[in-house]
Amino acid sequence: MRRLSTAAALTTLFLIPAASAQAQTEGTYITTADVERTEADGLARLRENANRTISDLMIRHVDVGDEQLGVAVVQRTKRAPGGPLRGIAHVKLDEIYYVLSGSGTMVSGGPMTDISETNSALLGPMQSGLMQGGTSQKMGPGDMVIVPKGVPHSWSEITTDTISYLIFRTDPEKVMELK
Numbered sequence: 001m002r003r004l005s006t007a008a009a010l011t012t013l014f015l016i017p018a019a020s021a022q023a024q025t026e027g028t029y030i031t032t033a034d035v036e037r038t039e040a041d042g043l044a045r046l047r048e049n050a051n052r053t054i055s056d057l058m059i060r061h062v063d064v065g066d067e068q069l070g071v072a073v074v075q076r077t078k079r080a081p082g083g084p085l086r087g088i089a090h091v092k093l094d095e096i097y098y099v100l101s102g103s104g105t106m107v108s109g110g111p112m113t114d115i116s117e118t119n120s121a122l123l124g125p126m127q128s129g130l131m132q133g134g135t136s137q138k139m140g141p142g143d144m145v146i147v148p149k150g151v152p153h154s155w156s157e158i159t160t161d162t163i164s165y166l167i168f169r170t171d172p173e174k175v176m177e178l179k
Contacts, residue, residue: 028062030071035059038073039100039164046075046162053077056122061171061179068171068178075165079104079158087112087131087154092124094170095147102163103140108153110134124175127152139163 042055054076061070085107097106110133119125131152137145147153155163169176 028060030059035073035100035166039075042073042075042164043162046077053079056167058122058179061169061176063174063178066172068174068176070167070169070171070176070179072167072169073100073164074167075162076104076155076158078161079155081105081157085131085154085156086128087134087152089127089152090123090147090149091126092149092171092173092175094149096168097139097145097147098166098168099139099141099143100164100166101141102158102160103138104158104160104163105136105138105156106145106153107131107134107136107156108145108147108151110152112152121177124171124173 038057038059042057045055045057046052054074056072056074058070058072061068061072087107089112110131112127112129112131115127115129117125117127129152131154134152136156137143139145145153
């Protein structure tokens with residue numbers, strides 16, 4: 001599968017060492033089948049509930065000693081451009097997005113207003129609010145973006161019925177649940 005070749009390379013870069021000190025020379029492997037199964041499960045979740053616009057399913061999230069690393073598959077439904085743009089900023093997580101399928105425009109950076117704070121088991125503490133400005137970038141299969149912790153981000157437009165992407169998350173403060 002050509003569309004996962006870069007994802008496979010990224011997964012190898014993030015070859016996730018096992019949690020125990022004894023197993024530091026081992027890794028946690030994520031196969032193409034794992035990615036495809038999780039992607040299919042996420043798309044099924046979106047189809048089951050017409051009001052759902054996002055599915056974020058963790059493939060693996062493991063303790064690597066000083067920090068934790070995770071890989072998830074996220075899908076979002078079509079979004080027309082325009083109107084207020086609500087974004088999020090992860091307080092303790094850095095993320096790398098790798099688009100598997102679909103296309104859209106991501107906005108990152110800039111200030112947020114009307115900020116609210118939440119804390120979830122999946123993503124730890126987050127801020128959300130109305131984005132003001134930022135940098136827009138059209139993204140499609142094979143494109144990537146690195147989003148440092150604290151940087152607001154959102155999709156201002158999704159031009160296909162859905163967009164699917166891998167997210168690699170670093171978790172130095174171990175705020176996410178292991179899987």
